[in-house]
Amino acid sequence: xxxxSMAAFSPSSPRIHRHPSRRQSASEASDxxxxxxxxxxxxxxxxxEAVNCRISPYWCAYRxxxxxxxxxxxxxxxxxxxxxxxxxxEASQGRTVIRDLPGYLRACRGQDENxxxxxAGLPDRLFRGTQCSTGVKVVIKAVHLSSREYDVIRYLxxxxxxxxxxxxxxxxxxxxxxxxxxxxxxxxxxxxxxxATNTPCSLVCFLNALRQCIEHIAFMHAHHIAHLDVSIxxxxxxxxxxxxxxxxxxxxxxDAIPNPRIRCxxxxxxxxxxxxxxxxxxxxxxxxxxxxxxxxxxKLSDHDIPELYPLIRQMLxxxxxxxxxxxxxxxxFNTITADILLSKRSTVxxxxxxxxxxxxxxxxx
Numbered sequence: 255x256x257x258x259s260m261a262a263f264s265p266s267s268p269r270i271h272r273h274p275s276r277r278q279s280a281s282e283a284s285d286x287x288x289x290x291x292x293x294x295x296x297x298x299x300x301x302x303e304a305v306n307c308r309i310s311p312y313w314c315a316y317r318x319x320x321x322x323x324x325x326x327x328x329x330x331x332x333x334x335x336x337x338x339x340x341x342x343x344e345a346s347q348g349r350t351v352i353r354d355l356p357g358y359l360r361a362c363r364g365q366d367e368n369x370x371x372x373x374a375g376l377p378d379r380l381f382r383g384t385q386c387s388t389g390v391k392v393v394i395k396a397v398h399l400s401s402r403e404y405d406v407i408r409y410l411x412x413x414x415x416x417x418x419x420x421x422x423x424x425x426x427x428x429x430x431x432x433x434x435x436x437x438x439x440x441x442x443x444x445x446x447x448x449x450a451t452n453t454p455c456s457l458v459c460f461l462n463a464l465r466q467c468i469e470h471i472a473f474m475h476a477h478h479i480a481h482l483d484v485s486i487x488x489x490x491x492x493x494x495x496x497x498x499x500x501x502x503x504x505x506x507x508x509d510a511i512p513n514p515r516i517r518c519x520x521x522x523x524x525x526x527x528x529x530x531x532x533x534x535x536x537x538x539x540x541x542x543x544x545x546x547x548x549x550x551x552x553k554l555s556d557h558d559i560p561e562l563y564p565l566i567r568q569m570l571x572x573x574x575x576x577x578x579x580x581x582x583x584x585x586x587f588n589t590i591t592a593d594i595l596l597s598k599r600s601t602v603x604x605x606x607x608x609x610x611x612x613x614x615x616x617x618x619x
Contacts, residue, residue: 305400306503310378311437313370320383323430325392325441328382330364330371333357382444385427391444392427399436404429406479406505407440415477422470424490424498445490445498457557457598459495461591464548466497468587471540472580478508480536484543485522486550506536523547526572538574541583545569561590 337358341351361371379396397404411426430439482504508514515533525542527534545566571577
């Protein structure tokens, strides 16, 4: 069945189900120990906690503003149409059609076909929609105008950075600001958090997915930004060989801080030094998260790639000072994988395999 899961936007509770809960598809510091010091909140008058908390807007109040920018929030009609299309595909493939799904029934309870219909499987700060001119499906996220997340997303999506080959931030179609209410809407392409599909991918595709993850973190670090919530749950795909990070809620910029340190353990993958209550380098916290991401992917894939384990062990080192920088990890990864693929090509030339003998790798969720 088609899965469009954006569950990775909410790393604490990914939404992945066998049946769609409506288009299941596809967020700190100084030389001392103060968390939360970043360029987007340099003014002391800004309340850090207030501007970086999660927002639950009354979406109907902003419907016209969003439509004026060329995007339509999903209505009861849109939701029901999606289910009708989904059922048609299921029936054409000989599968049993289940029509009393909660998402569809919820849309049917709307008093008007044009009423907004929010996906119950998404947090209140997210809403599905469509770009009117292209029909491209989007997810719109509400954030505080002065939040770290908005600052980082705006920077990564700027003309100077967004086309860089190492920038694997989720494609942002528009940034809609409502200054009088200190609110902003991030309009993103709707990619999927379902990294594992029924269609196997090759070893080359698998390694390319891991490479894109490392590249993006190295790219962020080169621009003095730490993601601070690197996790496989925060990676999406468009199913065309592209992978992207989401959820920059904890991210921070350190433009004027040469040796930043953080203590806050609030993230998906917590390195040992933060668990011990010690300070850590935010960039090395990201490297630890990348190591966990790679380890999870390898353990759940059909490929055993022992050549990568020494690198992963370095990335997961108990002492953050001993972990490689993200750019160093990328260089080591590229060297290792080049040797792996060269060896594989040599083996295939000497001992051609039948399709049933070839490895089949799926990047797991």
